[in-house]
Amino acid sequence: MQPILNAETVSIYYGPKRAVNEVSLSILPNTVNALIGPSGCGKTTFLRAINRMHDVTPGAKVTGKITLDGQDIYASDMDPVAVRRRIGMVFQKPNPFPTMSVYDNVASGLRLSGVTNKSYLDQIVERSLRQAALWDEVKDRLKSPATGLSGGQQQRLCIARALAVEPEVLLMDEPTSALDPASTSRIEDLLATLKKDVTILIVTHNMQQAARVSDTTSFFLNGDLVENGVTADIFTNPKDERTEAYVTGRFG
Numbered sequence: 001m002q003p004i005l006n007a008e009t010v011s012i013y014y015g016p017k018r019a020v021n022e023v024s025l026s027i028l029p030n031t032v033n034a035l036i037g038p039s040g041c042g043k044t045t046f047l048r049a050i051n052r053m054h055d056v057t058p059g060a061k062v063t064g065k066i067t068l069d070g071q072d073i074y075a076s077d078m079d080p081v082a083v084r085r086r087i088g089m090v091f092q093k094p095n096p097f098p099t100m101s102v103y104d105n106v107a108s109g110l111r112l113s114g115v116t117n118k119s120y121l122d123q124i125v126e127r128s129l130r131q132a133a134l135w136d137e138v139k140d141r142l143k144s145p146a147t148g149l150s151g152g153q154q155q156r157l158c159i160a161r162a163l164a165v166e167p168e169v170l171l172m173d174e175p176t177s178a179l180d181p182a183s184t185s186r187i188e189d190l191l192a193t194l195k196k197d198v199t200i201l202i203v204t205h206n207m208q209q210a211a212r213v214s215d216t217t218s219f220f221l222n223g224d225l226v227e228n229g230v231t232a233d234i235f236t237n238p239k240d241e242r243t244e245a246y247v248t249g250r251f252g
């Protein structure tokens with residue numbers, strides 16, 4: 001099977017400081033991939049390179065090559081906005097648009113791309129909220145402010161908002177770290193269903209979470225990708241002793 005996403009010797013700099021060192025990684029479609037490693041090892045920096053978020057970080061520079069379906073996402077004729085439509089992102093803290101209703105949050109991406117047909121928007125909003133396992137909880141309050149939802153519901157709303165434009169890849173940066181255990185578990189369950197439609201990369205500090213939700217795991221340390229493989233192998237039979245030390249809790 002062809003990878004959907006491919007990183008080749010990707011390095012990322014903040015000014016003169018190199019935060020990610022020549023990382024190469026292939027991601028297969030319809031999989032969940034966990035990025036793990038101690039604080040400051042470059043997981044978020046790497047994730048943000050995948051949808052060109054560093055374009056808006058002053059002084060940041062990405063070298064190497066990242067392809068989506070074989071297309072170089074940093075090619076001069078690639079529009080970063082189009083890249084972000086194909087590669088969505090969900091952040092650590094739920095960040096619904098605070099002045100918008102539940103419905104308008106989910107519809108926002110489509111409206112930005114010029115969609116105005118109400119019945120089409122209704123259909124996509126419902127589909128996205130169902131995909132994010134939120135529809136039953138909000139179907140009677142679609143016009144209410146998104147900020148009235150609980151933290152866990154807000155995060156699922158952000159997932160629905162990301163899904164509404166039908167991305168091929170969804171990047172999740174510690175999406176449950178601000179949530180209680182019940183909300184965390186709902187989102188973890190959701191990933192198994194979502195991967196049928198979208199390929200997922202998830203940064204997590206929580207190794208049990210990585211083990212529970214992911215098909216493959218990449219272990220980062222000091223900006224290096226130390227080891228990448230099938231999650232069960234990384235946790236039970238790692239090849240590199242640094243991976244073993246980390247997954248057995250000896251540091252980090």
Ligand SMILES: Nc1ncnc2c1ncn2[C@@H]1O[C@H](COP(=O)(O)OP(=O)(O)OP(=O)(O)O)[C@@H](O)[C@H]1O
Binds near residue numbers: 014038039040041057
């Ligand atoms: N905007 C920035 N400007 C300068 N340095 C940065 C910036 N963002 C991150 N860094 C540095 O880059 C390195 C990697 O940070 P990054 O946030 O990617 O790590 P991480 O593995 O995601 O950490 P955490 O798990 O704590 O979120 C760190 O040394 C960090 O201080």
